[in-house]
């Protein structure tokens with residue numbers, strides 16, 4: 514019998530008060546500010562927000578994939594399987610990439626090598642010290658696992674011979690090759706049409722169940738997040754502005770930014786003559802507004818909103834909001 518794993522009861526990923534700066538030392542722009550996130554084993558967390566709000570840079574930091582410099586971590590900790598990633602020596606960092614945490618990126622066409630057969634590209638992601646026959650069999654198994662039909666034939670295909678949905682399945686197969694405990698999927702469905710998007714979400718749901726892995730999914734779409742997430746964290750201007758259990762957050766959104774994102778989305782079964790759009794744009798790092806960073810765009814902003822920055826406070830159990838007026842506005 515295997516000895517009990519002392520880390521099993523701890524969260525798989527525990528990001529504590531993380532800040533990230535980009536640029537020359539002491540003059541870097543703070544792009545992520547005081548972010549805390551937790552993912553337990555087998556859970557899915559979705560990070561939601563517009564482009565430029567800090568989602569991807571937070572996710573890439575989990576395996577320290579950003580060059581340093583110019584990336585710096587002035588505050589915070591990233592605990593992955595009980596080990597502090599920000600203090601890991603390079604050799605240990607290399608050992609967690611792929612094995613503990615693996616990534617699926619948005620554009621498979623940009624990530625797959627156009628002149629290499631997909632079987633070879635997946636094979637390269639497998640651990641070395643395997644015979645070529647064992648690698649071949651494992652690649653076929655992975656293609657089958659991600660729902661690619663006739664994997665014995667497809668293994669010889671080039672990326673351009675596959676549809677966008679099939680290419681994304683190949684990307685997922687590559688990410689699964691080292692059997693990661695945490696799969697980070699960055700906008701995995703954005704470039705796909707709605708039917709294929711639903712199939713990829715179903716695939717991720719099935720793989721999570723079969724393999725017992727955790728998922729961190731990044732998306733700008735709250736509806737997509739609702740399809741997969743146990744928890745949702747909404748980010749704006751480098752901060753988490755709302756966090757909660759997925760159903761609670763979607764049914765009772767509290768922060769005006771979350772409400773704005775929901776109102777700007779077309780929803781099945783709802784008839785709307787016109788979608789509401791959020792006015793303005795996400796401010797760039799280095800020019801975040803004082804006080805509540807959302808106040809220049811907030812439809813219910815008050816005079817005091819440009820004063821002291823609001824804290825991320827508990828609204829209900831398992832529901833936090835960075836708007837002190839959320840209790841008045843939440844349904």
Ligand code: SF4
Pocket residue numbers: 768769770805806807808809811812813814815818823835836837838839
């Ligand atoms: S603190 Fe003020 S500006 Fe910020 S979200 Fe709440 S109401 Fe809007």
